[in-house]
Amino acid sequence: MRLLIRRTGLLRPQGVPSPRSTWNRLLSTQILQAELLPDRQSPHYVKESTSLSSLIWDKPLENVLIVKKPWDHNVRESLIQMASHIQRRYPKVNILVEEHVADEVQKQIGAAGVPAIHTGPGEVLRNKTDLLVTLGGDGTILHATSMFASGEVPPVLSFSLGTLGFLLPFDFKDFKTAFEMVYSSQASVVNRARLGCQKMSIRKEITHLPTQSHIEHNSTHVYGNPDDYDLSPLTYAMNDINIHRGAEPHLTKLDIHVDGEFITRAIADGVTIATPTGSTAYSLSSGGSIVHPRVACILLTPICPRSLSFRPLIFPATSKICITASSESRGRGAELSVDGIAKGLVRPSDKILVESETGQNSGIWCVAKTDRDWVSGLNGLLGFNSSFGKGGEASGDVA
Template sequence: MPSSVLTRLGPIPRRLCVRRATAPPSPLLRPFSATARPHDILHVSALPSRIKPKYKDSPTSSLLSLRWPEPPRNVLIIPKFHAPQVTLSAVTFAKHVHQGYPGVNLVFERRVASQIHESLPFPIYTADPSALHDKIDLVATLGGDGTILRAASLFSLHSSVPPILSFSMGSLGFLGEWKFDEYKRAWRQVYMSGSRVAVTDLQDPHTQAAAANRLPNDEDDLPLHDAWSHVRGKSMGLTRSSKVLLRHRLKVGVYDAEGVNINNQLMPTSTAEPQQLLPPTPAALKTSDERTEPMKRAFHAINELVIHRGPNPHLAIIDVYVNGRFLTEAVADGILVSTPTGSTAYSLSAGGSIMHPLVKALLITPICARSLSFRPLGLPLNSKVVLKLSEKNRGRELEVSIDGKRKSGVTIGMEIRVEGETVGRTPDGGWAGGVPCVIRSPANGNPTEDDDGWVGGLNGLLKFNYPFGEA
């Protein structure tokens, strides 16, 4: 209140001041200090624990159906680095989610949070990557394939990864499913997936009749959940759910000459990320493992493991073992072990085969091999591959890169152990292993059909078998 107004009103009576000071606070009001101010950046430790969805097999689809037991609450938004327009799109997306879906908490990486929090009229959350696993229900990426890899790398020490909703806004975007102008439909679809809201929330009479006559299945016996009541009118129907492609990962372990896992010495490769070592290896795991035993400390990769000569002028000499048996001595610039998802990345550029992401396999691809008869190999997903630096190496140290996100130098006698990640159901009905990617729904709206974007991307983006001389 301006001072001139105070002068005209005169002094405030003392009895009025005392009455206001001693009046009991209303039970409906919270202390001011407990209310987060707009533009605040809060820590994720204040958020509720992560909600893990369930995935259901479909008799008509090779994809899985996403079923939330309750609405997702904590969403991590990851935009592409050094792209101002993408950052603005992330702000637009965040505002839409906050306005139309109350109760959703938005989480950003520290660097992004510091850039955009002043543009958002509500608090946001952040934390170091090590604190995200127990809090994040869903991840939304805005960028290219590298942004999806960055999102997956945040959970590379864990067997359980939240569903990833990806918007293609990068230079290639072969892994990206949605165009950003579809963000409202995409978000609604993944948020409401498996909601099982009451039939009265369905606006279309034909949809109500179909829902009333639906056939029972193993999940229709569950009671209708009322947690989605605050978003009435957004239901997709009782039988509608988002489709998920579960992308297999590699489990990678780097071991020293004594057989001790040194994954904790892997360093980030991007200067845009905090230069942090991985959490230290527990003392109970610092023991030698046999090649035939499961890895006790693994770093997960969605694309590939690469070992190469780096700046050394000499070819790398690498002994390759499969399931404990010696396979070959590779003399090359390097060698890759990739997933089907990674078969269209570095492996493809090195001459490797293209594999559908649902194929359960590992692909070994040499990089510029000295022998013309050294061809790419496809192995079962449960194969155990060991790459060991030969004593014949003239370059005494080679470089190991995992998904391009972590690297380490390895010397003579050290080993790189790679195996496919075990993927399957957990006792509580969920899934462990793999990276669940939300697939764009078919254009005709039929939930029983697959919209195989992999085929479209193969032709449209990678120009598979593209003729010469055509524009």
């Protein structure tokens, strides 16, 4: 056998890889393009006797997108642990991650024995994902679902690894059991409604801005002449849609119509339009009610209104809300955000249209532990009706 002499002076047989190259291959994970994977499949849902439904796969689950809290060492280790388990226990299941996450975990995930992960642009991930798994807090869920803000969301399995967990029924230590339940079509799910949002932007060449009397008393012209506006693509919110003055020093003036009827002119820091899921977020901080996720409604809550008589409102889920930035507003306009993602300015005479998502698979199907998850979150996270004394017992339980 012919020997090769390396600069180190060591001898090794020709064709035998060096220990370093072998070790590097063992540590490396192939980063594959997600566009090569089978297209996304959608499960169907069967109503249970409780408030929950059953998640049923018509064919075996194939593509799992794992979305993690960014740049957190503990969460990164949890992702690696979960990906390693899934590919050992379910070898036909493909792991997908966002592109920046693939760069973050590539070396470590290879050392854990994961042979390949898939990634690609957001549009590709949307078209390939069967199941959406989140590792983090409520903010991670909002980020993950916002990736599907223009269409149907896959079922969501969430694990608590963040600071807040009102939407997180599972501890990460239970991930093997929870994933097996989903994979084998034995999981229960709860449907959380979404709100659709579009912005009607007044065209720059339009100079005849509507007057206040026109807005208040002529409900047939609430939406204005369509030729005067550019309509943005439809986007969906799991939590809320916020219109806020932002850095502007002046209060914003917003004219609010519901189902074509004028409700009020809000002179305030802004307003938030929330789903029942979002009722425990910004809306709650602004004085809004806490609403159970199975209540079909839309919450409209003023943010620091000038008038103390402007109180939070709750409308039927079928309501169509139109909010117009008054032409009498001072400054550049208000800022629009959907689930915390900035969507640009709402300039004077621009309109924001909001209504509930409709359709057979509307809303977001979230894997649930029990039908008491919401109550547990209300008591455990918000400390609902707890006293300020030691132990924090609910006042109704005090002898």
